[in-house]
Amino acid sequence: MDVEKLLRQVQEGTLTIEKAKEALRELPYSELGYAKLDNHRKIRQGFSEVIFCQGKTDEHLTGIYEHFYAQGENVLGTRATRAQYEIVKKKVPGVVYDEVSRILKIEQNITEKTGMIAVCTAGTADIPVAEEAAQTAEFFGSRVQRYYDVGVAGIHRLFAKIEDIRKANCCIAAAGMEGALASVLAGLVDIPVIAVPTSVGYGANFGGVSALLTMINSCANGISVVNIDNGYGAGYTATQINRLAVKGHE
Helix, strand or coil: CCHHHHHHHHHHCCCCHHHHHHHHCCCCEEECCCCEEECCHHHHHCCCCEEECCCCCHHHHHHHHHHHHHCCCCEEEECCCHHHHHHHCCCCCCCEEECCCCEEEECCCCCCCEEEEEEEECCHHHHHHHHHHHHHHHHCCEEEEEECCCCHHHCHHHHCCHHHHCCCCEEEEEECCCCCHHHHHHCCCCCCEEEEECCCCCHHHHHHHHHHHHHHCCCCCCEEECCCCCHHHHHHHHHHHHHHHHHHHC
16 A cells, blocks of 8 residues: 555545545555555565465465555565466456566556666576566666676676676676675675575585575675575665665765
8 A cells, every 4th residue: 555645645635534544444454364464564664565476375366466456556476386377367457477587466556767786697597586686676666787697607708797787786696506606796896796596506506505605605795695596585685775875876
């Protein structure tokens, strides 16, 4: 629920006080029985609640999307499957699914894109995680530039793009295998680097643990690390940094 929009409608006379009171009764959350949807999240944090689709029943997931759609809200869902998309779209018009990032979203309101976030991957196999990060950031209003397949196995590819990356307000580095890309980037730029270890790699990669440990133990300054394959967490944090940078330039 957009409280500012609600109050503006009352001020302009397009919404009665009675209707506004009825809408405000749902604050701070909406009770669906199986879910308590956080209507205050945007007020407290500046971003609306995000739906983690994995593990939810078709009925519950559809009900959550129907509720937010009826409220006129944008909705971002992560870790969705195509099967879930096929179910939700029967009840919710305009829902969009991206096969690569596995994001399931509704965008009823246009969000202006500001600032700049650079999203980099070591290899092509890291793109699904990077896309979850990039599309999360774009959903919440950040401008994103992608630099894919610039890992240390061919480091000249990174050097060819480094000047453009330096223009961003922060950088996301998604890498599997040994996860060295984040350290290299952090040693070359003066912006925060958010490292995302991915589960890409052979046996001793241990499902992303090797990249995670490399990133946590980096000697380069300015690196923060999110969980394995957590592109959403990286995109969200990068957007917070980007917003602060944009405010600082105003």
